[in-house]
Amino acid sequence: MIRTAFLRTARQAIRSAPRYHAPIARPVARSSLFQSKQVAPATYFQAVRSYSAHAGLSKDEVEGRIMDLLKNFDKVQDASKLNAQSHFHNDLGLDSLDTVEVVMAIEEEFSIEIPDKEADAIHSVNQAVEYILAQPDAH
Amino acid sequence: MTSTNPALRHQVIRIYKDLLYLGREYPQGYDFFRTRLHRAFASQKNLTDEKKIRKGIERAEFVKKEIEALYYLKRYRTLRQRYDKS
Numbered sequence: 001m002i003r004t005a006f007l008r009t010a011r012q013a014i015r016s017a018p019r020y021h022a023p024i025a026r027p028v029a030r031s032s033l034f035q036s037k038q039v040a041p042a043t044y045f046q047a048v049r050s051y052s053a054h055a056g057l058s059k060d061e062v063e064g065r066i067m068d069l070l071k072n073f074d075k076v077q078d079a080s081k082l083n084a085q086s087h088f089h090n091d092l093g094l095d096s097l098d099t100v101e102v103v104m105a106i107e108e109e110f111s112i113e114i115p116d117k118e119a120d121a122i123h124s125v126n127q128a129v130e131y132i133l134a135q136p137d138a139h
Numbered sequence: 140m141t142s143t144n145p146a147l148r149h150q151v152i153r154i155y156k157d158l159l160y161l162g163r164e165y166p167q168g169y170d171f172f173r174t175r176l177h178r179a180f181a182s183q184k185n186l187t188d189e190k191k192i193r194k195g196i197e198r199a200e201f202v203k204k205e206i207e208a209l210y211y212l213k214r215y216r217t218l219r220q221r222y223d224k225s
Contacts, residue, residue: 095181096152097155097177097180097181098177100152100155100156100159101159101173104156104159116149116152116153117149119152120148120149120152
């Protein structure tokens with residue numbers, strides 16, 4: 001929010017850029033930055049850096065982090081069966097309580113909170129990856 | 140477990156999670172707590188009677204309160220020791 005305001009005042013000062021209305025509800029940071037870059041590349045403010053902008057998680061990264069987490073989980077009996085498609089119960093030999101623990105660990109790893117209902121639907125590495133990718137505030 | 144009431148299932152999972160969170164600071168270590176908790180829950184896995192499951196959940200709630208009380212007591216004792224031993 002502050003960044004948009006800042007950008008807007010900066011743009012007014014420069015006066016070279018045509019005014020456009022920054023949408024507030026959309027992922028503000030990136031779109032406004034990106035567009036202002038296009039509008040006035042020469043006068044673009046160096047001071048504006050999106051430190052808190054969401055970098056986005058790649059699928060590989062999410063997968064790798066979940067695998068690491070499972071590797072360190074001592075109840076995984078057969079680590080050789082661990083891959084992106086593994087099912088918690090069928091392949092890894094975890095019972096439903098262990099699954100709860102895994103989901104808790106995933107919650108912590110990505111600093112999000114997964115509601116009970118959705119947590120109950122996560123039964124495999126694949127599903128967990130899908131779910132994390134669908135969460136905008138996971139990191 | 141799938142055949143029984145899903146609401147009860149969620150309750151069980153919730154109390155299990157709560158207890159796990161509480162267990163982080165357990166004096167004998169989290170792993171000690173986790174394995175025992177897991178065993179305690181797993182030993183009741185063949186309950187199918189709703190009444191009995193509810194009883195079990197109540198027991199889990201009771202244990203949760205006990206653990207909370209244990210932490211309070213531990214903190215109280217630590218503080219007391221620090222202030223009294225002068």
